[in-house]
Amino acid sequence: MAPRSNAVLQFPIKQVPNIVNRKVPLRLKNTDYRSREYLTEIEVEQLMDAAGRVGRHGHRDSTLIMLSYRHGLRVTELVSLRWDQVDLKQGLMHINRLKHGNASVHPIRGPELRALRRLQRDYSTLPYVFSSERKAPLTSDAIRKILSRAGKEAKMPFTVHPHMLRHACGYKLAQAGQDTRAIQHYLGHKNIQHTVRYTQLSPERFKDFWRD
Numbered sequence: 001m002a003p004r005s006n007a008v009l010q011f012p013i014k015q016v017p018n019i020v021n022r023k024v025p026l027r028l029k030n031t032d033y034r035s036r037e038y039l040t041e042i043e044v045e046q047l048m049d050a051a052g053r054v055g056r057h058g059h060r061d062s063t064l065i066m067l068s069y070r071h072g073l074r075v076t077e078l079v080s081l082r083w084d085q086v087d088l089k090q091g092l093m094h095i096n097r098l099k100h101g102n103a104s105v106h107p108i109r110g111p112e113l114r115a116l117r118r119l120q121r122d123y124s125t126l127p128y129v130f131s132s133e134r135k136a137p138l139t140s141d142a143i144r145k146i147l148s149r150a151g152k153e154a155k156m157p158f159t160v161h162p163h164m165l166r167h168a169c170g171y172k173l174a175q176a177g178q179d180t181r182a183i184q185h186y187l188g189h190k191n192i193q194h195t196v197r198y199t200q201l202s203p204e205r206f207k208d209f210w211r212d
């Protein structure tokens with residue numbers, strides 16, 4: 001029998017990458033990418049026109065921009081919107097707010113009714129308002145791409161993302177002089193401090209500062 005060796009078996013040591021000096025690119029602040037986080041009413045109209053011109057689903061894409069803007073929808077609320085939430089006869093839409101927001105019922109105006117009726121004819125057999133060619137609801141990523149493409153087509157000076165439409169809604173309502181508490185309920189904010197940001201942006205607060 002061979003004598004027992006006192007030598008220690010040498011196994012290859014796993015090399016651990018040195019990450020001490022590795023620089024991981026960090027995301028910059030939103031202000032480093034764009035000067036503001038909302039769109040004006042004119043810019044939303046330009047975005048809708050651009051979305052209607054590109055792709056095979058121009059009407060669908062321009063309609064989702066309209067609804068997101070007019071009802072301050074988050075992208076996740078937009079993709080989960082179902083036809084059973086929409087009453088085209090009475091002109092009403094039930095909004096289920098996410099992030100623990102308050103649900104509400106919004107009136108649907110003429111342009112929205114006409115756009116939704118046409119959309120329903122095209123996608124009448126599907127449960128979700130905004131669906132893909134595969135008859136599945138659009139994903140959040142798909143809507144981001146739609147907005148980005150429309151922004152480029154409209155020659156926007158910055159990259160457009162879906163949440164800018166929700167901010168555009170709040171800004172528009174505040175600029176029109178709507179009551180802050182009513183805007184809070186319309187957007188489904190739990191905390192009114194999230195709504196106050198729009199009244200702070202409104203130039204109506206300063207309209208009488210100078211009288212020329």
